[in-house]
Amino acid sequence: MGYLGNHLATVVTGVFAAVLTGLWPVFVDFAPILEFVFIMAVPITWFLTVICWVSQKSADYAHKNPPPTHEKKSLSSQRQVTAFYTSGGTLGTPNQISEAKTELSGELNSLKETVKIKDEEIERLNQEIANLQTLVQIESLKTELANLKMLASKSKK
DSSP states (O other), X not given: OOTTTTOHHHHHHHHHHXXXXXXXXXXXXXXXXXXXXXXXXXXXXXXXXXXXXXXXXXXXXXXXXXXXXXXXXXXXXXXXXOOOBOTTSOBOOHXXXXXXXXXXXXXXXXXXXXXXXXXXXXXXXXXHHHHHHHHHHHHHXXXXXXXXXXXXXXXXX
């Protein structure tokens, strides 16, 4: 929290509103258009002051109980416990744990193979795109060469 309890915007807006309110009687006879300007500006700045105050109070209320900060503990000081629950909600046996581990490893390997196949396919498609770009460049060069030959034959005549 700052020096003003995070109400700096409220204080600045309030000071501006007070200055405008104080200048209003001084400049009211100076120009007729200033009457309209002050009629509009003074209530608006006081309204903004109130809104700043209410919003800061709301923010203070919303954050009055910040979550506690947790200290990080080293892994050596923590004892690691692995619990395995079956679909029925009961704690599994070590055999069930090893079966589930094997099953999940198999699924992971199949996913890795699928990703590997996809990567190879992407590489093949990138190569085809590069070849197509080369073919397009060759065709554009052939077209330009034909145009130049045509221009050259016209200029000889």
